Amino acid sequence: MIQIPLATIRRYPAYLRLLEQLEAEGCADVSASSIANRLGLTGVQVRKDLAYTQAEGRPKTGYDLKELSWALREALGWNNATDAYLVGVGSLGEALLRFGGFENHGLNILAAFDTDEKKVNTSMGKKKIFPMDKFKDLVARTGVKIGIITTPKEAAQAVADLMVSAGIKGIWNFAPAEISVPEGIVLQQVDLTTELAVLSARLQMGRENG
Amino acid sequence: MIQIPLATIRRYPAYLRLLEQLEAEGCADVSASSIANRLGLTGVQVRKDLAYTQAEGRPKTGYDLKELSWALREALGWNNATDAYLVGVGSLGEALLRFGGFENHGLNILAAFDTDEKKVNTSMGKKKIFPMDKFKDLVARTGVKIGIITTPKEAAQAVADLMVSAGIKGIWNFAPAEISVPEGIVLQQVDLTTELAVLSARLQMGRENG
DNA sequence: TTATGTGAACTAATTCACAGCG
DNA sequence: CGCTGTGAATTAGTTCACATAA
Numbered sequence: 139m140i141q142i143p144l145a146t147i148r149r150y151p152a153y154l155r156l157l158e159q160l161e162a163e164g165c166a167d168v169s170a171s172s173i174a175n176r177l178g179l180t181g182v183q184v185r186k187d188l189a190y191t192q193a194e195g196r197p198k199t200g201y202d203l204k205e206l207s208w209a210l211r212e213a214l215g216w217n218n219a220t221d222a223y224l225v226g227v228g229s230l231g232e233a234l235l236r237f238g239g240f241e242n243h244g245l246n247i248l249a250a251f252d253t254d255e256k257k258v259n260t261s262m263g264k265k266k267i268f269p270m271d272k273f274k275d276l277v278a279r280t281g282v283k284i285g286i287i288t289t290p291k292e293a294a295q296a297v298a299d300l301m302v303s304a305g306i307k308g309i310w311n312f313a314p315a316e317i318s319v320p321e322g323i324v325l326q327q328v329d330l331t332t333e334l335a336v337l338s339a340r341l342q343m344g345r346e347n348g
Numbered sequence: 349m350i351q352i353p354l355a356t357i358r359r360y361p362a363y364l365r366l367l368e369q370l371e372a373e374g375c376a377d378v379s380a381s382s383i384a385n386r387l388g389l390t391g392v393q394v395r396k397d398l399a400y401t402q403a404e405g406r407p408k409t410g411y412d413l414k415e416l417s418w419a420l421r422e423a424l425g426w427n428n429a430t431d432a433y434l435v436g437v438g439s440l441g442e443a444l445l446r447f448g449g450f451e452n453h454g455l456n457i458l459a460a461f462d463t464d465e466k467k468v469n470t471s472m473g474k475k476k477i478f479p480m481d482k483f484k485d486l487v488a489r490t491g492v493k494i495g496i497i498t499t500p501k502e503a504a505q506a507v508a509d510l511m512v513s514a515g516i517k518g519i520w521n522f523a524p525a526e527i528s529v530p531e532g533i534v535l536q537q538v539d540l541t542t543e544l545a546v547l548s549a550r551l552q553m554g555r556e557n558g
Numbered sequence: 559t560t561a562t563g564t565g566a567a568c569t570a571a572t573t574c575a576c577a578g579c580g
Numbered sequence: 581c582g583c584t585g586t587g588a589a590t591t592a593g594t595t596c597a598c599a600t601a602a
Contacts, residue, residue, distance in 0.1 A: 144546065144592095145419075145593060147549045148544060149545060151541045151542045151545050152537070152542070155524060155526050171561080171563065174534065176528065180395070181378075181562095182564095183559095183594065183596065185562065185563065185564090186563090187563085188562095189563070195560075195561075195562050195563085196549070196561080196601085196602075197559095197561040197601050197602050198559085198560055198602055200560095200561070200562085201562090214548065214549070215552050216548075228443075229443040229446045229447075230443040230447070231441070232442075233438075233440040234442070237439075237540075238543065240541075242542060242543045243545075244545075254549045259432055290392060295410055299519065308547055308550070310543070315365065315369065316369060324550045326546060326550070329360065329361055329365070330447075330538070331449065331453045333536055333538045334361075334454065335358065335360060335361050337520055337534065338455075339352070339357045340534045340536070341368075341493075341517065343351060347472060355569070356571090369598085379582085380583080381582095391583090392573065393571090395583095395584065395585065399585070404585095405583075406583090407579050407585095408579090408582055408583055409582095410584085544559065
């Protein structure tokens with residue numbers, strides 16, 4: 139099978155979230171067009187997207203809900219969670235540590251790191267907070283490959299450099315700074331203001347979808 | 349001029365963030381290819397994107413940094429901030445209220461709302477927290493058009509309904525729930541797990557860009 | 559009839575190739 | 581040269597039209 143298009147991958151989490159809601163409501167099957175309706179897409183698009191997974195739908199009934207969930211999670215690599223460390227326990231870091239949903243979404247935040255002595259050696263949402271100077275050693279010992287940056291923007295580049303030198307392969311950067319990493323390291327920038335930009339563009343220009 | 353492509357709009361905030369960094373470093377001009385290098389794009393793409401703004405670059409020197417910043421902010425509608433209300437002061441709501449950057453990015457969060465009596469009538473990051481039953485009245489009086497949902501997922505749909513009935517036109521939903529709104533209301537879903545999906549796809553499948 | 563599944567047509571977005579200007 | 585700017589070609593993504601299965 140050909141590589142799944144990124145545009146498709148981006149829609150999978152929304153499908154999964156909807157499926158979880160439907161499952162909670164007691165549904166057992168779901169049709170591509172009902173997913174499409176609920177999410178403001180078209181039926182064909184949903185079927186095309188789902189065709190990249192193993193899940194097979196049946197005419198008249200649609201897709202088996204559990205089977206489809208599993209197939210989507212498999213395609214996303216969410217059935218086996220990857221370990222990660224988080225650096226920077228400010229209010230955003232706290233929000234991520236307290237958000238319980240990542241374990242079900244392929245990410246297992248093992249612990250957090252901060253420079254603030256008042257925070258070090260305390261816990262937040264069941265995750266221990268270590269001092270920064272333990273970072274390299276712990277990455278070496280645990281083999282963690284993903285690092286999450288939730289520091290102020292001034293510290294982001296230095297933290298990224300530390301992560302790379304420690305052996306981290308994928309960085310999820312929430313700090314509002316453009317950081318650079320060597321080739322081979324995957325950097326995923328999360329920028330709330332990007333979503334905001336899309337919202338205001340849609341409001342101003344009257345775009346229904348986005 | 350033709351409507352700016354959404355793909356282009358999505359890149360503008362990253363350009364702006366980089367420009368702010370360069371400005372802080374004392375630069376006065378910037379070339380499309382240096383932006384491209386820094387952001388992992390190509391020079392042509394950056395030039396195409398910038399061509400949708402008023403900014404004009406000059407051969408040899410590139411773009412005037414201040415002029416380009418202004419043009420990008422203008423294209424994004426960030427030069428005049430829009431007022432917004434936030435509902436749900438949990439850890440994510442708190443992170444957004446404390447994040448000072450929105451004023452410079454076209455969004456002015458006037459106040460927050462919550463059901464928790466312990467939080468009501470206190471302040472968070474200079475923003476007052478009102479009880480939910482004041483929401484409709486305050487929207488009517490202030491004419492605010494954007495609502496931000498940072499409640500637990502169970503409450504998200506009810507809050508969205510309340511927002512719509514109060515006259516809100518654009519909803520920025522951070523709750524991990526698929527909510528529905530009537531036609532004509534712009535709904536922007538923010539899903540951290542979508543970004544996470546892209547990161548893991550890139551890690552697993554060896555995609556350099558995403 | 560009601561759904562999936564898919565090749566073909568179309569549209570959006572990106573990249574190429576090169577003209578133009580200081 | 582070194583940079584912008586842009587029509588043309590290419591690729592990625594979406595939608596159409598219809599075959600197929602229960």
